[in-house]
Amino acid sequence: MKACLLSYWKKRFNFHRSVAKIILMESYTAIVVGGGPSGLECARELSKLGHKVLVLERSKIPGEPNFSTGGTPLETINEYNIPLSVTKDYFNKISLITNIEKAVFTNDFPAGYVLDFREFKKHLADEIRKGHGWTVYGSDITNVKFERGKIKSLSFVVDGHQKEVSAKYFIDATAKEGALVSKLGLRNHKNHKTTTGIEYIVKVKLDDFYKNNLCIFLGGKYLPDGYAWVFPFGTDTYKIGVIVYDGKESDFQKPEGGYLDSFLQSISKNGFEILEKHGGTLILTNGFKRNVWGNIISVGDNAGMCNPLFAEGIRHALFSGRLAARIIDKTERGNLEINHLLNYDAQLNKYKGSSWGIGRFFADLLYHTKNDKLKDLLTKRVSKLSCNDVIDTGFEYNFSSLLKLLK
Numbered sequence: 001m002k003a004c005l006l007s008y009w010k011k012r013f014n015f016h017r018s019v020a021k022i023i024l025m026e027s028y029t030a031i032v033v034g035g036g037p038s039g040l041e042c043a044r045e046l047s048k049l050g051h052k053v054l055v056l057e058r059s060k061i062p063g064e065p066n067f068s069t070g071g072t073p074l075e076t077i078n079e080y081n082i083p084l085s086v087t088k089d090y091f092n093k094i095s096l097i098t099n100i101e102k103a104v105f106t107n108d109f110p111a112g113y114v115l116d117f118r119e120f121k122k123h124l125a126d127e128i129r130k131g132h133g134w135t136v137y138g139s140d141i142t143n144v145k146f147e148r149g150k151i152k153s154l155s156f157v158v159d160g161h162q163k164e165v166s167a168k169y170f171i172d173a174t175a176k177e178g179a180l181v182s183k184l185g186l187r188n189h190k191n192h193k194t195t196t197g198i199e200y201i202v203k204v205k206l207d208d209f210y211k212n213n214l215c216i217f218l219g220g221k222y223l224p225d226g227y228a229w230v231f232p233f234g235t236d237t238y239k240i241g242v243i244v245y246d247g248k249e250s251d252f253q254k255p256e257g258g259y260l261d262s263f264l265q266s267i268s269k270n271g272f273e274i275l276e277k278h279g280g281t282l283i284l285t286n287g288f289k290r291n292v293w294g295n296i297i298s299v300g301d302n303a304g305m306c307n308p309l310f311a312e313g314i315r316h317a318l319f320s321g322r323l324a325a326r327i328i329d330k331t332e333r334g335n336l337e338i339n340h341l342l343n344y345d346a347q348l349n350k351y352k353g354s355s356w357g358i359g360r361f362f363a364d365l366l367y368h369t370k371n372d373k374l375k376d377l378l379t380k381r382v383s384k385l386s387c388n389d390v391i392d393t394g395f396e397y398n399f400s401s402l403l404k405l406l407k
Contacts, residue, residue, distance in 0.1 A: 026164070028052045030328060031154065032171040033141065033180055035059065037314050038300025039173025040124035041080070041321035047131030049329045054165060055128065056156055060138035062125060063118035067199060067278035068314065069239055070115035071214055071231050073395040076315040077113055080322075086120040087113040089232040093213040094390050096382065098375045099221045103383035104213075105390045112214075112395075114231050114239065115314065146184055150294040150338075168295060169328050169341075173321070175301035176283050186293045195226070195311070198260055198279040199241030201233060204272035210238065218366060218375045222266075223259040227367050230267065237275070240264055243311065245368045282306050282313070287352045292341045297324045303348065309359035310394045323347055355397035362402075381405050 030046055032039040035057030046053040059065060071091070076082065090110040096103045125135045138158050145152040153166035172180035176194070181187045210230055217228040226244040233239045242260045264272065285304040291297060299305070299320040306313035324344055331340045366375060382390070382405065389401040 026166060028054045028165065028167040029332065030054075030169040030171060030325075031056065031165060031167040032173055033154075034171075034173030034175070034300070034302070035121065035125065035135065035137070036173055036175065036300055036317065037121065037124070038302075038305065038317035038321040039171060040121060040128065041318045042171050042173065042299055042325045043133050043135075043321075044124055044127045044131075045322050045325035046328065047128045047133035049325065051132060051329065051332070053128070053133045054167070055125070055133065055135040056139040056141065057135065057137050058140060062135075062137055063122045065278065065280070066118045066276065067197075067280040068115070068117040069199065069229060069231055069241065069311070070117045070120075070233075070314070071112065071310075072115060072312070072314050073112040073391065074110060075395070076318065079315075080318050082115070082120065083123065084113070086116050086123050088116045088234045088237075089114045089212065091212050091214045091232060092387075094387065094394070095209075095213055095215045096379045097215060097217045098379045099219040099372050101376045101379040101383070103379050105385065105387035107387040107391075110212075111387065111391055114233055141179055144180065144184065148294075151180070151184075151296055168332075170296050171321075171324060172296060172298045172302050173300050176281055178298075178302055180296055181293070181298050181302065184293075184296075186296070187288070187290075187298070192283050192285055193245065194281050194283055195243055195245050196279070196281040197241055197243035197311075198277070199239055200260065200264065200274045200278075201276040202238050202240050202264065202268075202272050202274055203236060204238060204268045205236050205270055206230070206238065206267065217263070218379070219372045220370065221372075222263055224370050225368065228259075228263045240267075243367075282311075287348070287356055289349060290345060291348060292345050295338055295341070297328075297341060297344055299324050307356060307359055307397070308363040309397070312395065315395075319351065320348060323351075355399070358399055359397055362399075 029051035030053045032043045032055045035055055039055060043053045043055045090113050092107040092110050094105045128135055136158055139156045141154055141156050143155040151170045153164050155162060155164045170180060178187060212232055215230040222228045223242050226242060228242045231239040242263060282301055283304055287304040291303045300317035301313060303320055305316040305320050307316060327341055327344045384405060385401055392398045393402050
């Protein structure tokens with residue numbers, strides 16, 4: 001019977017560590033709920049450090065959901081050992097385009113890459129399973145045992161089979177959903193503004209201007225509130241999308257007259273083929289101050305780790321996941337009290353500093369206003385910056401060059 005069950009799960013999941021092993025195993029150092037970059041990086045680091053870790057992801061397909069612009073600076077590739085095989089293109093130009101202004105910033109070498117988000121997440125999952133980690137896709141959390149400020153265990157169902165598992169630590173990496181922290185009433189995401197985006201992967205021939213160029217479009221000509229983008233994604237292929245503050249997908253995903261469809265038609269002259277469609281909603285904050293409750297740690301978008309200026313989330317998600325793993329590892333190896341986890345909040349808040357609040361201020365000026373003249377003026381001013389200045393401002397949140405221009 002056991003052999004038949006093992007064979008079934010191996011065929012079902014085809015992973016280095018099959019779900020069948022989980023049926024025989026009940027306790028882990030950590031259980032990560034959510035298979036996005038932050039959760040997978042946390043599990044990858046814990047697995048590498050020798051800890052038994054389990055990742056539970058609701059999507060049935062590895063790498064899904066696939067919604068992310070995927071644009072990230074070179075630092076991400078180097079710092080987190082991301083192979084170029086999971087990237088689709090590089091960028092050495094960044095452009096801001098408004099109704100009447102255009103600012104183009106060019107570098108002599110790649111400033112960053114556009115990830116194949118699906119393959120990137122599959123790569124992280126493969127790394128987890130090389131060590132002491134397991135990943136389970138298509139798993140739905142059915143119950144969480146929460147006693148005296150700590151999670152004792154949780155139950156999940158996959159393909160009709162239910163399993164209860166326990167761990168010393170639990171990681172919520174489920175973004176806005178908050179499968180642990182929100183459902184347990186530890187945080188109320190409803191009090192925060194959101195930003196909603198929809199993106200197409202499109203096969204289309206565009207002008208050479210768009211090659212290796214991260215293009216951001218601002219102004220009522222493109223959409224009234226938010227911004228649109230065109231990112232390179234391989235030969236004659238682009239990620240094209242729009243994002244709206246406090247918007248809903250239904251607001252701009254309509255078959256006719258939708259913002260994204262209108263924008264796509266405006267930039268493509270010779271027809272196009274939509275290969276994929278993605279959409280999602282993020283919590284719009286400067287990052288939450290508290291992300292630890294007992295043995296629960298919040299990471300990634302669930303901890304508000306998407307910087308509001310360039311809506312950059314991948315690098316910060318990876319940072320929060322790795323940080324959580326290292327705090328857990330230090331707590332375990334030093335046999336420290338559970339309160340040591342509070343160092344996660346201290347280090348995360350130090351990482352964000354005041355720069356995220358400043359980034360939110362400039363994001364509101366650029367995106368969350370219908371004042372097109374202001375967008376034109378700001379774009380004209382920043383056109384005097386170098387590409388390095390823009391990268392320093394947009395990705396490193398060093399605003400000194402920008403503030404000098406605005407004096």
